[in-house]
Amino acid sequence: MRAQLVIVGAGPRGTGVLERIAANAGELYDGSGVDIHLVDPFPSGGGRIWREAQSPLLWMNSMASDVTMFTDETVELEGPVRPGPTLEEWAGLDGQTFPSRQRQGGYLRWVYEQAVAALPEGVVVHEHRRRALRVTGPREGRQQVWLEGRARPLLADLVVLTLGHLDAELDEEQRELAAYAEAHGLVHLPPDFTADSDLSVLPAGEPVIVRGFGLAFVDLMVLLTEGRGGRFEGDAYVPSGREPILYVGSRRGVPYHSKIGYTWEGERPPLPRFFGPAETDELLAREGGFDFRRDVWPLIEKELGFAHYHRLFDAHPERTRIAWPDFDEKYAVCEPGSPELAALVASAVPDPADRLDLTALDRPLDGVRYASAEEVQDGLRRYIERDLERRHDPAHSPDLAVFLGLLSVYGQVLRLGDIGAWWHGFFSYLASGPPGPRLRQLLALSRAGVVRFLGADMTVEAADGIFRAGSASLPGEYVEARALVEARLPSPSMARATGPLLRELYADGARATGTGLLAVDPGDGRVLQQDGRPHPRRFALGPHTDARGPGAFVRPRTNSASFRQNDATARAVLRFLRDLSCSTAA
Numbered sequence: 001m002r003a004q005l006v007i008v009g010a011g012p013r014g015t016g017v018l019e020r021i022a023a024n025a026g027e028l029y030d031g032s033g034v035d036i037h038l039v040d041p042f043p044s045g046g047g048r049i050w051r052e053a054q055s056p057l058l059w060m061n062s063m064a065s066d067v068t069m070f071t072d073e074t075v076e077l078e079g080p081v082r083p084g085p086t087l088e089e090w091a092g093l094d095g096q097t098f099p100s101r102q103r104q105g106g107y108l109r110w111v112y113e114q115a116v117a118a119l120p121e122g123v124v125v126h127e128h129r130r131r132a133l134r135v136t137g138p139r140e141g142r143q144q145v146w147l148e149g150r151a152r153p154l155l156a157d158l159v160v161l162t163l164g165h166l167d168a169e170l171d172e173e174q175r176e177l178a179a180y181a182e183a184h185g186l187v188h189l190p191p192d193f194t195a196d197s198d199l200s201v202l203p204a205g206e207p208v209i210v211r212g213f214g215l216a217f218v219d220l221m222v223l224l225t226e227g228r229g230g231r232f233e234g235d236a237y238v239p240s241g242r243e244p245i246l247y248v249g250s251r252r253g254v255p256y257h258s259k260i261g262y263t264w265e266g267e268r269p270p271l272p273r274f275f276g277p278a279e280t281d282e283l284l285a286r287e288g289g290f291d292f293r294r295d296v297w298p299l300i301e302k303e304l305g306f307a308h309y310h311r312l313f314d315a316h317p318e319r320t321r322i323a324w325p326d327f328d329e330k331y332a333v334c335e336p337g338s339p340e341l342a343a344l345v346a347s348a349v350p351d352p353a354d355r356l357d358l359t360a361l362d363r364p365l366d367g368v369r370y371a372s373a374e375e376v377q378d379g380l381r382r383y384i385e386r387d388l389e390r391r392h393d394p395a396h397s398p399d400l401a402v403f404l405g406l407l408s409v410y411g412q413v414l415r416l417g418d419i420g421a422w423w424h425g426f427f428s429y430l431a432s433g434p435p436g437p438r439l440r441q442l443l444a445l446s447r448a449g450v451v452r453f454l455g456a457d458m459t460v461e462a463a464d465g466i467f468r469a470g471s472a473s474l475p476g477e478y479v480e481a482r483a484l485v486e487a488r489l490p491s492p493s494m495a496r497a498t499g500p501l502l503r504e505l506y507a508d509g510a511r512a513t514g515t516g517l518l519a520v521d522p523g524d525g526r527v528l529q530q531d532g533r534p535h536p537r538r539f540a541l542g543p544h545t546d547a548r549g550p551g552a553f554v555r556p557r558t559n560s561a562s563f564r565q566n567d568a569t570a571r572a573v574l575r576f577l578r579d580l581s582c583s584t585a586a
Contacts, residue, residue, distance in 0.1 A: 002032070002033040002034060002035055003032065003033065003034045003035070003157050003577045003580060003581060004034075004035050004037065004142075004154070004155055004156050004157050004158075005034060005035070005036045005037065005156065005157065005158050005159075005160070005573060005577065006036075006037045006039060006143070006145045006154050006156040006158070006159045006160070007036065007037070007038050007039070007159075007160045007162060008039045008040070008132040008135075008145065008159065008160070008161050008162065008163060008501070009039070009040055009047065009161060009162035009163045009164055009542070010038040010039070010040035010042070010043075010044040010045070010047060010112070010127070010162075011040065011042070011045070011046060011047020011048065011049065011050065011108075011162070011164045011552070012045075012046070012047065012050060012069070012108055012164075012551075012552030012553050013162035013164060013541055013542050013552040013562075013566075014038065014040070014044075014047070014160075014162035015044070015045055015069070015108060015111055015112045015115060015552075016069060016162075016552055016553075016562065016563070016566040017160060017162060017541065017566050017569055017570055018036070018038075018112070018115045018116070018119075018125075019069065019070075019082070019111065019114075019115040019118075019566070020079060020563075020566045020567045020569070020570035020571075021036075021115075021119070021123075021570045021573065021574065022115050022116075022118035022119045022120075023071075023079055023080050023082045023118070023567075023570075024079040024080070024567070024570050024571050024574055025119065025120045025123065025574065026080075026120070027079070027080075028571060028574035028575055028578055029120055029123070029574055029577075029578065030578045030581055030582070031120070031121075031122055032122070032581040033122040033123070033124075034122065034123045034124070034577060035124050035126060036119075036123060036124070036125045036126070037125075037126045037128060037145075037154050037156070038125060038126070038127050038128065039128045039130060039131075039132045039145065039147060039154070040127075040128075040129070041129055041130060041131050042129075043105075043109065044109070044112050044127055045105070045108035045109035045110070045111060045112035045113070046104070046105035046108045046109060047108075047164055048164065048165075048193070049101075049164060049165060049193065050101055050104050050105045050108050051105055052102050052105035052106055052109070054101055054102060054105075054195050055195060055223065055227065056100050056102050057100075057222050057223065057226050057227055058100065058101045058102075058195060058219055058222065058223075059098045059099065059100055059101065059435060059438070060098055060099055060100070060101055060104050061098070061215055061218075061259060061432060061433065061434050061435060062098070062259070062555070063088075063095060063096055063097065063098060063259070063435075064086070064087045064088035064091065064093040064094065064095050064096075064097055064098075064099050065086060065087075065088040065095030065096065065263075065556075066086075066555045066556070067086055067087035067088070067099075067104065067107075067553055067554075067555075068084070068085075068086045068087070068553060068554065068555070068556045069084065069107075069108070069111045069552075069553050070082060070083055070084030070085070070111075071083070071560075071563050071567075072556060072557055074557045074558065074559045075559050075560060075563045075564060075567075076559055076564060077563065077564050077567040077568070078567060078568070078571055079567045079570065079571055084111070084114070086556055087099060087103070087104060087107050090107050090110065091103055091106075091107065096261075098259075098435040098437070108553075128147060128154070130147040130148050130149055130150060131147065131148040131499060131501075132145055132146070132147055132148075132501050133146045133147065133148055133499070133500050133501060133504070134146050134500055134501060134504035134505070135159050135501070135504070135505060135508075135538065136153075136504075136508065137156075137537070139535060139536060139537065140536070142155050142156060142157060142537075143155070143156040143157075143158075143159050143537055143538070144156070145159060156537075157537065157576070157577060157580055158537050158538075158539070158573055158576060158577065159537065159538050159539070160525075160539040160540070160541070160569065160573065161501075161518075161527075161538070161539065161540040161541070161542075161544075162540075162541050162542050163501070163502075163540075163542055163544050164542055164543065164552075165193065165489055165490075165492070165543055166490070166492060166497050166498070166499070166502070166544055167192070167490055167497070167498035167499070168191070168490035168491060168492070168493055168496040168497055168498060169496040169497075169498055170190055170496075171491075171496065174190045174191070174486070176462070177190075177460075177462055177467075177484065178190065180462040181462075181484070184462075184465045184466075185482075186462075186465075186466070186467065186482050186483065186484070187201050187202065187208075187482060187483035187484070188467075188483075188484050189201075189202075189483075189484070189485045189486060190486050190490075191216075191486045191488045191489060191490040191491070192486075192489070192490065193216075193489060194216050194219035194220050194223065194487070195219065195223075197220075197485075199220070199223055199224060199227075201483070202224065202244045202483055202485070203244060203483075204228075204241065204242040204243060204244060205241075205243075205244065205245070206244050206245065206481070206482065206483065207244070207245045207247055207479065207480070207481040207482075207483070208244045208245065208246050208247065208481055208483040208484075208485060209247050209460065209467050209469045209479060209481045209483065209484045209485070210246050210247065210248040210249075210484075210485045210487050211248075211249065211250065211458060211460055211469070211484070211485070211486055211487065211488075212248075212250055212485075212486060212487030212488040213248055213249070213250040213252065213253070213254060213255045213256070213487070214250075214255075214256050214428065214429070214433075214487070214488060215256065215428075215432070215433075215434060216487040216488050216489060217248060217255070217487040218255075218434045218438050218442075220246075220485060220487050221246065221438075221441075221442065221445065221451065222438075222441075224243055224244060224246065225237070225239075225243050225441075225445060225450060228240055228242040228243055229242055230242075230243060230450075232441055232444055235440070235443070235444055236444055236447070236448070237441070237444040237445050237447070237448040237450065239448060239450060243450050244483070245449070245450060245451075245452065246445075246450065246451045246452065247452045247454055247469060247479045247481065248451060248452070248453060248454060248487075249453070249454030249455055249456070249458030249469060249471050250456070250458055251456065251457060251458065252362070252363060252364065252365065252429070252456055253364075253365045253380075253453070253454070253455045253456030253457070253458065253471060253473055254364055254365065254380065254383055254384075254456075255384065255433065255434065255439060255442065256428065256429050256430075256432065256433030256434060257387055257391060257429065257430055257433045258387055258388050258391040258392070258433055258434065258435070258436045258439050259391070259433055259434065259435050259436060260391050260392075260399060260400050260403065261391060261392035261436050262392065262393075262394045262397070262400070264397075264400055264404075265394075265397075266314060266315055267314055268401075268404060269306065269307040269310040269311060269401050269404065269405065270310075271303070271306075271307060271404065271405060271408040272303060272408050272409075272412065273303060273306045274299060274302040274303045274306055274332075275299040275300060275302070275303040275408075275409055275412050276412065277412070279299055279412070280412045280415050280416065283295060283296065283416060284415065284416070290416075292419045292420060292422075292423070296413070296416065296419065298335070298336040298337070300409050300413075300423075301336040301337070301358060302336045303405055303408065303409055304356065304358065304402050304405040304406065304409070305331070305336070305356050306331065306405070307398075307401040307402055307404060307405030307408075308356040308398040308399075308401055308402050308405070309327065309331065309345075309349070309356070309398070310324075310328075310401065311397055311398040311400070311401035312349065312354055312398045313327060315397055315398075316354075316395070316397075316398075319349070319350070319351060319354050320348055320349055321347065321348050321349070321350060322347070322348045327344070327348050330344050331344065354398070356398070356402065361430065362426060362429070363456070364383065365455060365456035365472075365473055366456070368456070368473060369472075369473065369474070369475065370455070370473055370474050372474070373452070373474060373477060376453050376454070376455050376473055376474050377446060377452065377453055380446070380453040380455075381443055381446055381447075384439055384442065384443055385443065387439070388436055388439055388440065391436065392436060402430070403430070403431050404558070406427055406430060406431045407431070407550070407555070407558050410427060410549065410550050410561060411559065411561040411564075414522065414547050414548070414549055414561050414565075415522050415547075417513065417519070417522070417546040417547070418513035418514060418515055418517050418519070418546035420515060421491065421515065424548070427550065431550075432550070452479075454469055454470070454471045454473070454474075454479065455471035455472065455473025455474055456471055456472055456473050457471055457472035457473075458470070458471045459471065460484065466480045466481065466482060467480070467481050467482070467483070467484040468480050469481070491515075491516075492516065492517060492543050492544045492548075493515070493516030493517075494506045494510070494512045494516050494517070494518055494544070495512065495516050496516065497544075502518065502544065505518070505527070505538075509529050509530055510527050510528070510529060510530070510535075510538075511528045511529060511530045511532070513546045517544060517545055517546040517548070518540050518544055518545045518546065519545070519546050520539075520540050520541075520545045520546060520547050521534045522547050523568060524539070524568045524569055524571075524572040525539045525540055525541050525545070525547065525565060525568065525569040525572075526538065526539055526572070527539065527540050536576070537576075539569050539572070539573070541565055541566070541569060547565065549561045549562040549565060550562070
């Protein structure tokens with residue numbers, strides 16, 4: 001009987017696992033025959049988020065040169081390195097451009113086709129354009145994967161869940177807002193993938209309150225302006241007259257930092273330095289566990305500071321007062337946040353603009369109060385202009401070093417499991433913001449009056465038959481609207497997942513973390529049961545797990561944690577199927 005492997009989710013993560021299966025098959029596949037079943041209602045390669053059938057107006061938030069699906073010599077893995085083209089090389093693009101998601105979907109489809117073609121003889125891929133509903137079966141026997149619209153399940157010796165971003169049922173606040181909207185004839189769009197939202201319900205010329213200032217907001221902004229016939233001419237926006245007026249705010253009150261607009265030159269900081277495998281091992285070995293703020297954040301802070309100052313002293317020594325070896329020695333013994341560290345930095349780095357202040361970066365509007373709504377607009381426009389100038393000026397290249405530090409840190413944080421949502425939001429805010437041109441478009445829309453800024457610590461209430469929003473940046477002032485949009489993806493949660501797959505998995509004994517993520521073995525991605533044992537026949541990778549990485553495709557030459565995970569899972573799958581074949585033959 002041929003071995004059966006089911007991969008649920010055929011987007012970038014499932015494609016990455018398939019590529020690693022093909023790469024490792026030469027060593028671990030015994031030639032006995034394997035059927036690989038890919039289950040996804042969306043096209044293989046791009047999946048839902050990166051499918052080619054979406055608006056050409058939507059861009060990636062990465063430059064073409066910063067996107068690859070292939071391993072290189074920096075990736076620490078057991079399996080073979082199989083180099084391949086970046087998106088820039090594959091598409092023949094200028095590496096500094098931000099391609100459309102359609103173009104990325106084409107790249108992912110090509111990577112998928114290459115992975116299938118690289119599989120050895122006897123390994124056959126079957127695509128099932130359906131949703132998976134549940135996985136059943138005993139720990140020591142074949143699993144059954146039940147599909148929508150199919151009476152009989154797929155039988156599987158192993159199941160790998162690479163589900164990507166999932167829809168979720170509304171939480172209590174969202175249910176209350178939705179019910180209020182229905183009762184009063186209002187519009188409420190809950191967290192969703194913006195490209196799939198019905199934006200036709202937002203009328204032209206009417207105010208719309210938007211909560212969320214990240215990448216989902218940028219998509220919303222584009223689809224409601226250019227998508228409705230408006231156009232950008234230089235630094236100006238020419239409206240079509242069909243746009244609503246967007247009142248946007250968030251906890252921070254500012255958009256994510258612009259993508260950095262220059263490339264790295266010179267020596268890279270030697271990372272990890274203060275937060276590497278040894279420190280992670282020590283945290284995991286603590287009998288009483290660890291606390292993120294008390295135990296993990298100081299390591300992150302010190303690592304990012306090291307990356308920042310290493311670059312400052314190396315590339316811009318004229319802006320420092322002491323030699324790097326002296327600073328490095330003293331920095332190594334200072335506690336993060338201590339008066340000793342502050343004194344060292346102040347004595348060695350004279351310009352405060354050259355010092356790393358993560359608290360100020362995270363909450364730039366803390367304590368800032370404006371006297372009028374127009375002052376809020378002027379203040380936010382100045383903030384965005386300064387951010388664009390800094391993020392495109394290599395004189396501030398320590399910012400790029402901090403980005404590299406964030407990537408290094410992420411690889412360690414993955415091993416710690418579910419540490420809460422704050423860290424992932426902070427990472428995205430600093431390292432995964434919009435392209436610079438999008439922020440310049442935001443400025444044009446602000447000057448045209450199509451986008452209005454609300455400020456930080458945004459509040460939303462439903463009362464008197466409308467939605468009302470305010471912020472700490474302009475106390476006592478409020479905006480009223482008949483439409484509210486939650487501009488963010490749903491939070492991943494086993495309990496609130498819209499589809500039954502994860503809920504059924506939980507009911508069948510899978511462990512959920514405190515925030516609702518699927519618990520997995522950080523070594524190979526096996527799903528953990530509630531008793532802590534890894535399930536021998538079920539694996540999971542992606543944002544719905546407590547080992548979620550920064551992305552399924554990554555920047556080249558960064559020792560991608562996602563690629564390391566894909567390789568470990570692929571090798572575990574092939575070993576299991578090889579051993580199964582041997583035991584069956586015996």
